[in-house]
Amino acid sequence: MSTIDDQAREPAVPKRDREATRARLLEAARLRFAREGYDATSVRDIARDSGVDATLIFRYFGSKKQLFDEASATDLPAGLLEGPQEELVARMVRTVVDHDWTKYGGEHPLVAMLRSSAHEDARRRIREEVCATYVNALRDLAEGEDAELRAELLSAWMVGIGILRSVVGTPALAEARAADLAPHVAAVATDLLGRPMSGTADREGGSSRT
Incomplete structure (x- = not known):
């Protein structure tokens, strides 16, 4: 030095x-x-x-x-936390499957950071990113009891999608686009958040429904 x-x-x-x-x-x-x-x-x-x-x-x-x-600091895609609340999960899923993450090796940065999870600083960054970006926003949408738990379950599901797509490479998920996942996103998000959620989100910021 x-x-x-x-x-x-x-x-x-x-x-x-x-x-x-x-x-x-x-x-x-x-x-x-x-x-x-x-x-x-x-x-x-x-x-x-x-x-x-x-x-x-x-x-x-x-x-x-x-x-x-x-x-490893993540620049959130523009508009991720903005727009209709019922489309929030769909927007989050779209960042996992359709967003261009070329500068992170083609993977969502949270998935990429998991390769460093044996290191305490990396685990701290992952925890901060997941909680600040996903869990907190989903918890605020959840209705009923156990909002924190259900927000974490939904966050885990989305991170799992990223892992199966880019790390494991399971064939169906690796080929799927956000539109293919839309009905399943709507069903899972609606069930876990206890309120009607859309499986799609308008790229221009307007409203769309599944």
């Missing part, structure tokens, strides 16, 4: 080049962590994939852990 004196002697790097290098490191880190997990990925792997020296990872991110935290 470079010392402060070493860095002080190095020529200044234009801001645009620093930002481009940092973005390239993040992109490489997302793919490596998604495909191989935290423990199996080294900073040298990421640096080699980016075509830079490994010392730049410590200069720009401080540590492998900080790089992982930033690389």
Whole structure:
């Protein structure tokens, strides 16, 4: 790792080049962590994939852990938590089966992070992402008793869809699109949330029904 004196002697790097290098490191880190997990990925792997020296990872991110935290932060698809409440589960399922997650190796980032679940920091990130993004929103929709439990069950079902599609590769789910799952999404979501739920969601933000 470079010392402060070493860095002080190095020529200044234009801001645009620093930002481009940092973005390239993040992109490489997302793919490596998604495909191989935290423990199996080294900073040298990421640096080699980016075509830079490994010392730049410590200069720009401080540590492998900080790089992982930033690389695994999920940018939610626009409108996921907006729009008609009865379409929320359908929108969530659509992010699992139809959204373009190329920068996370083609998988939903929560599924990708499961490869790092042996690491406590990764488990914390998964827990935070699942609770903040899915469980809390579904709990607020649930009617009747055991709202938290039913929200977690529905979240587990959606994560399971992602695992079977991209990790296990079961044939029917791997080929299915959101429209194929629509009637089942409506049935499961309606039953677990205790209120009528749609199996489809209008991509333009309007209302649609199954």
